Amino acid sequence: MRTSPFDNFTETTSLQLLNVDLLSSEHDNNNIIINSTSFMQCSQCILDVNDDPKITFDEKGICNYCKSFDDQKTRYIKEGVEGEMLLDEKINEIKKAGDGKKYDCLIGLSGGVDSSYLAYVAKQKGLRPLCIHFDNSWNSELAVRNIHNIVHKLGFDLSTYVIDWEEFKDLQLAYLKASVIDIEVITDHAITAAIYQIALKHNLKYILDGQNVVTEAVLPTHWGWMIKDYINIKSIHKNFGQRKLKSYPFFSGKLRRAAHNAAIEVVCFLNWIPYTKKEAKKTLQEELDWVDYGGKHHENTWTRFFQVYILPKKFGVDKRKAHLSNLICSGQMTRDEALSEIATPPYDKALLEQDKKFVIKKLGLSEQEFDKIMSEPVRSHKDFDTEGSLFHYYPILKPLRPLWNFLKSIMHSNKVLLIALLNMTLLMGLSTEVFVIEFN
Numbered sequence: 001m002r003t004s005p006f007d008n009f010t011e012t013t014s015l016q017l018l019n020v021d022l023l024s025s026e027h028d029n030n031n032i033i034i035n036s037t038s039f040m041q042c043s044q045c046i047l048d049v050n051d052d053p054k055i056t057f058d059e060k061g062i063c064n065y066c067k068s069f070d071d072q073k074t075r076y077i078k079e080g081v082e083g084e085m086l087l088d089e090k091i092n093e094i095k096k097a098g099d100g101k102k103y104d105c106l107i108g109l110s111g112g113v114d115s116s117y118l119a120y121v122a123k124q125k126g127l128r129p130l131c132i133h134f135d136n137s138w139n140s141e142l143a144v145r146n147i148h149n150i151v152h153k154l155g156f157d158l159s160t161y162v163i164d165w166e167e168f169k170d171l172q173l174a175y176l177k178a179s180v181i182d183i184e185v186i187t188d189h190a191i192t193a194a195i196y197q198i199a200l201k202h203n204l205k206y207i208l209d210g211q212n213v214v215t216e217a218v219l220p221t222h223w224g225w226m227i228k229d230y231i232n233i234k235s236i237h238k239n240f241g242q243r244k245l246k247s248y249p250f251f252s253g254k255l256r257r258a259a260h261n262a263a264i265e266v267v268c269f270l271n272w273i274p275y276t277k278k279e280a281k282k283t284l285q286e287e288l289d290w291v292d293y294g295g296k297h298h299e300n301t302w303t304r305f306f307q308v309y310i311l312p313k314k315f316g317v318d319k320r321k322a323h324l325s326n327l328i329c330s331g332q333m334t335r336d337e338a339l340s341e342i343a344t345p346p347y348d349k350a351l352l353e354q355d356k357k358f359v360i361k362k363l364g365l366s367e368q369e370f371d372k373i374m375s376e377p378v379r380s381h382k383d384f385d386t387e388g389s390l391f392h393y394y395p396i397l398k399p400l401r402p403l404w405n406f407l408k409s410i411m412h413s414n415k416v417l418l419i420a421l422l423n424m425t426l427l428m429g430l431s432t433e434v435f436v437i438e439f440n
């Protein structure tokens with residue numbers, strides 16, 4: 001799993017924000033579009049041109065991701081009295097809505113730092129959440145132990161949503177074979193759908209979410225895909241899956257409408273309190289017998305292997321660079337500390353070999369089959385149907401997709417052609433919104 005998936009209906013996701021910022025930065029005279037052949041690294045964080053060839057830098061050498069962080073900080077983080085007032089107001093609202101009910105809200109509990117600390121704060125504030133744990137069959141024993149310690153110590157009820165492993169395995173294999181980068185999106189999408197289903201079932205209006213700006217706002221644009229895009233999941237599975245997805249929870253239009261009609265609200269109150277990773281871990285260890293996993297999202301064996309093996313080896317991505325850059329931006333780490341941490345191996349070699357054997361066996365692959373998948377060329381999520389894309393709304397245009405992708409690659413380095421095509425799109429009467437999403 002990656003960042004917390006419960007984005008608000010009315011708010012833009014971090015990923016979408018980054019997309020928008022990246023697009024706008026290309027038209028900003030203060031930014032320089034760098035040549036991808038020359039190495040440049042941000043002077044503030046540790047992201048560089050290898051992490052995103054379209055990264056831009058201002059005259060001080062600060063990248064667009066650092067700027068995006070500042071924008072998100074201004075928009076979402078509320079400090080001091082303002083944060084306390086917002087939090088108290090929301091807590092009272094949640095308690096009032098929960099009057100006469102067994103629970104007043106839901107918390108998705110992965111056992112990681114953010115969600116565990118969120119549960120801790122909820123207890124301090126006197127909330128009565130139902131904790132939901134999503135079991136995609138890859139949880140480490142330590143994660144299970146941590147979760148049980150947390151709910152036991154806090155006196156909360158726990159409900160575990162267990163996904164059909166054969167279906168989920170088929171979907172994971174489909175994503176591996178499709179060679180798209182964001183295999184984790186199928187877990188995050190299912191968690192989102194499952195938690196909304198449970199909120200509707202229990203008639204609960206509030207979902208507490210550990211998503212926060214200080215640790216989760218920096219992510220190079222092409223490292224992830226939109227969590228809610230069920231069209232992309234269906235399309236990739238249709239191309240590479242073997243069996244029907246009968247019980248996989250899709251965050252479909254029907255579920256979204258039901259959640260919208262029930263006015264379900266996602267509350268991210270870690271943005272309203274002083275929140276630092278180090279202090280949160282210390283509290284969890286001292287108060288809830290929580291044990292550190294040694295890496296972000298390493299509570300899940302698949303995620304651990306995905307981040308330390310598949311992402312670097314196949315996609316050239318070291319996810320730690322985004323996590324560490326985020327901590328630099330939020331003042332929780334110095335750039336020098338991040339640089340020395342990134343210079344260390346991401347994981348113990350012997351444990352990595354053990355994980356590799358375990359993952360390959362659990363997915364029902366031979367080592368040769370897995371190595372072949374790893375050697376296949378990387379593809380974009382946009383090679384498949386996506387929600388909001390031109391080809392989704394106008395399937396008749398699908399044969400033109402390779403040409404469209406080719407034009408887009410040119411457009412990134414040719415603003416004149418971009419403007420001409422924008423004009424053409426407008427003349428064709430297509431929505432500019434559709435165009436921007438697809439172009440993105």
Ligand SMILES: [Zn+2]
Nearest residue numbers: 042045063066
């Ligand atoms: Zn930066």
